[in-house]
Every structure is written in C-alpha cells, then in structure tokens.
Amino acid sequence: MTTYHLRVNGRDHAVDTDPDTPLLYVLRNDLQLNGAKFGCGLGQCGACTVTLGGESVMSCLVPVSVVGTRAVGTVEGLGTTKAPGVLQQAFIAEQAAQCGYCIAGMMMRAESLLAKNPKPTDAEIRQHMMPNLCRCGTHMRILRAVRRAADALPAKGGKA
Missing domain, CATH: 3.10.20.30 (Beta-grasp domain)
Structure with missing residues (x-):
C-alpha cells in the first residue's frame, strides 16, 4: 500500500x-x-x-x-442537485439521459471539450464525443445538450 x-x-x-x-x-x-x-x-x-x-x-x-x-x-464537481452547472442544466433541458448510465462520462467528456474550445462546431462536438457510447440511443439529445451548454457559456469560455 x-x-x-x-x-x-x-x-x-x-x-x-x-x-x-x-x-x-x-x-x-x-x-x-x-x-x-x-x-x-x-x-x-x-x-x-x-x-x-x-x-x-x-x-x-x-x-x-x-x-x-x-x-x-x-x-460531482460540475454542480449540485440544487445548483446544477451549465452543462448539467443543458443535459436536463435536452432530456439527454434515458437510463443515465453513460451521462456522467458524457458530461465529463463534454466538459473537457468546452474548457478548451468553448464554441465548438457540431463536427467538433461529434468528433470529441465519439469515444463515449450511449446504449439507449440518446446521442442526438446529448449533442444538443453540448451545443446548448456551449451557447450558454461566455464568449471566452469557462467551466461548463
């Protein structure tokens, strides 16, 4: 040990x-x-x-x-139930979670993208999110949630 x-x-x-x-x-x-x-x-x-x-x-x-x-x-570092972060709010608004198993990983992958590139194109979002799988098939909602979070961030970016 x-x-x-x-x-x-x-x-x-x-x-x-x-x-x-x-x-x-x-x-x-x-x-x-x-x-x-x-x-x-x-x-x-x-x-x-x-x-x-x-x-x-x-x-x-x-x-x-x-x-x-x-x-x-x-x-858990993105926000709380009472005060969800921008990314969490976007996933809620887009109803991106179905079973919810993949969502934490999806949010963290999106967080790393938005920290580096606060205004990604749809193609950049798709490329960055590709390694994470969603077995329920909510990929389009997840992409909309990442786009929504990007649109909600200040022009210079920040923590999603």
Whole structure:
C-alpha cells in the first residue's frame, strides 16, 4: 500500500491503495464519488470518463500511481442537485439521459471539450464525443445538450 495525494473536484484527499488500482476504483470505493460508472473495464465505453489535468480519460484504465499532481474532475464537481452547472442544466433541458448510465462520462467528456474550445462546431462536438457510447440511443439529445451548454457559456469560455 502507498499513500497517494489526490486533488479531486477542488478538494485534497489522501488515499492508501496499491499503485495499480484504477482511478475509477479509488473514486468510487475510497472517495464515495459514484458518478463515474464501471461499464466495460476496457476503456471502450466511456462510462468511467473523468477529467485528469483537464483532459478526458477513462478512469478504468488509469492507475492511481500515474495521477501525480494533475487535478481530477468528476461529474460531482460540475454542480449540485440544487445548483446544477451549465452543462448539467443543458443535459436536463435536452432530456439527454434515458437510463443515465453513460451521462456522467458524457458530461465529463463534454466538459473537457468546452474548457478548451468553448464554441465548438457540431463536427467538433461529434468528433470529441465519439469515444463515449450511449446504449439507449440518446446521442442526438446529448449533442444538443453540448451545443446548448456551449451557447450558454461566455464568449471566452469557462467551466461548463
């Protein structure tokens, strides 16, 4: 066991775990942040997507030992039930969630896009969101939600 110091959603945490433990397991089991889901465990579905240093990553593939000082972002850091963030509001308005299993990962992938490119084209949104799968087929609603969030952001961008 090794102690890792992680910054998750703006808060510091110390976690004792094995170096090869996937970040997903640390988030869910140690920090009780259950937004990121275990989907395939192979990095093929995106249900576990979080941001790491501003980049979207599939947390089932990232060993905690490689996180280092990079900040981790999860869907829980975007807002709350009482005060949802811009991206969460857009997903609600577009009714983008059906079963809801993929949505946290979709939001985090969209968050990383909008942080870098606050006014993406539809083609850029599609390209960026492609690695994440939605088995319920709400892809068009998800795309509309990302577009809605982009339209709601200030011209210079900001946290979605």
